[in-house]
Amino acid sequence: MADVLKIQGKYPEAIVEYNKYHDANPSDPRGSEGARSSVQAQEWIDEPSRFIVAPEVQLNSKQMEFSATFVDKRGNVVYFVSTREGSTGKGTDGIIGENFSDIFESKRDRNGKWSTPVPIGGDVNTPTNEGPLCVDAKGRTMYFTRCESPEKNKNQPCKIYVATKKGNNWTDVEELVLAPDSITVGHPAISADEKFLYFTATNLEGGVGGRDIWVATYDKKAKTWGNVANVNSVNTDKDEMFPFIHDNGTLYFTSDGHPGMGGWDIFKAAPGKTESEFGEVENMKYPVNSPADDFAMIWESGHERGFLSSNREGSIGSDDIFSFVIPPIIYVLQGTITDMDTRKPIPNAKIQLVGSDGSSAELITDATGTYIFGDKGDAERYINGNTNYTLTVSAANYLNAVGKETTVGNVVSTTFIKDFALQPIYPDKDIEFPEVQYDLAKHTLREESKDSLNYLYQTLIENPTIVIELSAHTDSRGGEKPNQILSQNRAQSCVDYLISKGIPEERMVARGYGKNRLLISDAEIGKMKSVEEKEAAHQKNRRTVFKVLRSDYVPTGLEETQVQPKGSNDAEGDEDDQ
Structure with missing residues (x-):
């Protein structure tokens, strides 16, 4: 009951049920862990991360779409898995109750619109299921999952295959042997340097749980993949799958074994000393994750955006592709320069901005004495994150003024207001400053x-x-x-x-x-x-x-x-x- 409530996103009710279970079964950690993760999930929803997640309606259909992959460096061609009409296989897959899956292609035009998806050309798609894939940096070699057995209502043993692109077609399909024949492998993900191939294997000897993430190393001399190792720093006694290696070496993957929001969740782990070692596992939180199943997160190279797959609310099929983006944190620094005595604005005052990161910029106030750094979009006018700034304000017939501002520790878009009142300089007029005190009839400074x-x-x-x-x-x-x-x-x-x-x-x-x-x-x-x-x-x-x-x-x-x-x-x- 508690697990069902959690998957439905009813976290307060789930917490009550988990606590009841814990009271009745204090030696079973599932009660306390479930309550704790439900509390955490509600906190994530109450304070969502900066990610914006939305269904990619131009790629989705009423059938399954999942596991998108960028194929070109510009991110304008995407491959993904779908059971939509037009797939190669005939009939219905007895396991999922939909068409057999194929790999489809869509291209993005100059206006950002994705074309109608079509099956990729060549010999990759077959009457059985083709699934999660990856493509090398040149877009010439594809690693993909294929499940050969068409036998109804039985788990299909899957393997990873390799195909080469010739013209517009993928040909020369060969199996990539990474495990014994009886072991199901899939979900390939290649590293940016193409030295390592991460994948999922079920019940492979040396594993931690049911489905684990493994890594194979490429031997340049032999031109083969081998030296398979378990990525045990992220694996649990349950399932870890759909790996993706970011350009910076961070591993993104899907799991139902780490504390999450309900179904499958997406996690990340920073790179370690070797290809099979990673740092602490972190949940990607809401809205990347939801109470439903969220999986197969990929990033577009060089950008703060990408795709993930989910059956969350808003899906039109059982699984859909969702886009995500991290909107930039925009800092604006602005203010008004006025005369200290008259309080009137000072036009044509100069504001010099110097950052601890080596950046600098200069502005002149307008007729209202106003300056704004960061509103135009010019590179030199952007206020950067994690930076301390010094502002020096000068104007004819006034003393300079200096101020400080910082974006260190600020992780949300912010408009900083920094006003200055300048001391006017008058001929032969005294300027007061804090009182200097002396002892009676003495001139020594206190x-x-x-x-x-x-x-x-x-x-x-x-x-x-x-x-x-x-x-x-x-x-x-x-x-x-x-x-x-x-x-x-x-x-x-x-x-x-x-x-x-x-x-x-x-x-x-x-x-x-x-x-x-x-x-x-x-x-x-x-x-x-x-x-x-x-x-x-x-x-x-x-x-x-x-x-x-x-x-x-x-x-x-x-x-x-x-x-x-x-x-x-x-x-x-x-x-x-x-």
Whole structure:
């Protein structure tokens, strides 16, 4: 009952029945394993993988279609097995209750439409069953399954045969001996380098279960296949079949022995050290798999698409061919550049994008201050996966801004929003930054003040062409001369710290203004009612700020190169005002 519910996709009900069975038969692992796999199957349906799976209606009929194979490098010719009308065999196969199967061909036109399938030409198709096949990279040699016995209602002993293409016909059909005569073999799959042939054999000595996946090695000198080995890293005590070797060496296969969603499921295993060793077996999950039978997955070379076979909901025959595709993960990085003070958009700002993978791109904002990387489809504008990005934004009369974004760990299509508000540069206007604190009447930097100066350090790094005046101010208390000396020393302490971090001395001018440029006058402070208000006002007057003097700095020792000015005055400052 539990197995039936699972195959029907009724996983919550199946879990209840599996748990009942486990309670009644605690020593039988089928109860707990069935419940566990049903929970997992429901999770896969609730959170499907990126695959898009759909019936390939142009290839399917009301009869069986399964085990598709790409024949040419461009993926425009496909062979598959079918019991549809037009097959060579006459009458009905007593095992499956349909026509005897043949190998059919279809071609894809420029519009992506598949032609009406027809039997392949030559001597491959016979009155008995021809089944799963593969073709070498050149499309000249075919390995296919044939089940010779037409005897009704009996399992047909199957063998693998080889055929050669001459013109449009497949001829010179010969049996490929891989096992004793009494053993059924089939489902051939050749590796990309054509050194190894994977296949399925039933009850072959040395096997693990009923049907196992095996591999044979090609001997170039003898021009024969031999050295047959069991791929025991993927085989179970049940059935493993329909192998396919991806160009990257990954083995895809079908099994009812590994935990799955119901009937047959499709699995994969990464290549190991030898042709018969593979890594951990992974279920391909939903929607590649379903509660029904899913099998014979193949990939088109060089693409993230292919075919699989299934009798799932949506099939018009007992087995149908389904196409699958992994849609690309598309990342878009976009944002708006605005003025920090006015909040108005900045047109013609330049955004430079540099990726940790070595990629780079550059855009200019439009009239609305907007930029978009990734929307046009141009290769250089794509945002790549598993990459860290640095964005540098620059515009005339503004300080540069730098931001970070990453696609590392992001496995879904995402639009990243990265807005920037740029600090405008005004002639002789101070720019505030995090407060630099000093002990009373001292100019030595507190440890926490270094964090504030690190902000200014980063600004200088991000704006390598600017020269600044770094100015310190005191409050109105105390004498004018002591305050002037104190403020000059404080400004110099800031400059010295930045020099110690590697900023060239010639990029900074230390200037102390004492109590000459109060933000809040003594008269205003005198009107304040509380001591706290007055002290806060004095604190606001005690400040360290900077302004941009020039934007054309070139490091000493380098050849003069033309640098785009940011638009500030080249004057060192108005000495009369200082």
